[in-house]
Amino acid sequence: MNDYRELFRLDGRRAIVLGAGSGIGRESAYALAAHGATVVCADVNLPAARETASAIDAEAREVNVLDTEGVQELAAGLGVIDVVVLxxxxxxxxxxxDYSRAEFDKVVALNLGATFDVVRAFGAGMVERGRGSIIGFSSIRGSVVEPGQSVYAATKAGLVQLLRTAAAEFGPSGVRVxxxxxxxxxxxxxxxxxxxxxxxxAYADKGALGRWAQPSEMAGAVVYLASDASSFVTGAVLxxxxxxxxxxxxxxxxxxA
Structure with a gap:
């Protein structure tokens, strides 16, 4: 019989959180560490990454995910990584x-281009080792939109399809995306x-629970997708x-009525 008490444990696994300096990234780093993972806190804001890292005895790294070579160098320098959170x-x-082409390019570069680089840079080692979990953040805007959300929504929908393709390509090697x-x-x-x-x-009233979420409420999903609790989950949007x-x-x- 499986020991389900250990289902969400991440002992012996090494994770990197890109964007760990604040918000959802910071809470994700805290949660992964709480479940036993060794965490690398990466952010373009190194002092913020260090602040996160100091709370969980983790390593902090500076990285600009818009820098393709920088992302590749980080992945190569860190060695074995079992979990990637972006x-x-x-x-x-x-x-x-009212949108300019420059604004379009800026949003696409970070929301979609950086995902492309991160998946390739860290996914290569995972495929070679035959294990790993890559977790990206889409949005409700990947499926439902409103005026003023065009480019953001397009990138979040595109991110889903990019990750699904990675799931299809990496899956035979045991890597989940x-x-x-x-x-x-x-x-x-x-x-x-x-x-x-x-x-x-108005935004609070739109959801079934009638309120906004706190960043910490995303952490459970991150731990789930990083752990063996989701061992047969890939190509999914949670x-x-x-x-x-x-x-x-x-x-x-x-x-x-």
Whole structure:
């Protein structure tokens, strides 16, 4: 009989969190370490990465995921990595007719281009070793949109298909690749919405739970996809959205009908 008490343990595994300096990345690093993993906290902001690392006795590394060669050098220098978590993302909230090509390129480069580089750089070693788990962050915007979310939504949908393809290609070697799709989470990325009380409440009311998520509420999904609890899960998109996509477009008829 399997010892299910150990199902979520990550003892003896080495993980890297890219974007560990704040928000979901920081909480992911904390959670992975709490379950026994040795964690490398990587971020373009090295002091922030060090702050995260100091709380869990981890290693901190500076990396700009927009630097293809830098990502490749980091992967080569770290050696064996069993779990990769990538949280770095950006959004420019503008309607299409107000968008510039430079803004388009900037969002695509970070949200999609960096994922391409990270998957290739770290996936190569995993495929060679015959094991590993890669976890990327999509969004509810990968499947449902609203005005002003065009390029962000496109990159998050593209990220899903990129990770699914990696899952198909790496799967025969024993490497799993999955995406997490958060709803509205209180992070620096959503500061524009949070600053407007009416907008903030409208987003809270949209989901089934009637509130925003905290970054820590994404950590359980990260641990699950990193661990043997998800040993037969690959090419999946795990929605952690408070029911947003389940009730998208909901309407409460008057009189409880």
């Amino acid at each position: 949280t770095a993302a950006m959004n420019v909230r503008k309607r299409l007719l 999955n995406a997490i799709a958060p709803g509205v989470v209180e992070t620096p990325l959503t500061a524009q919405i949070k600053s407007d009380p009416e907008w903030y409440q 929605a952690v959205d408070g029911g947003w996509t389940a009730v998208d477009g909901r309407f409460d008829p008057p009189g409880g």
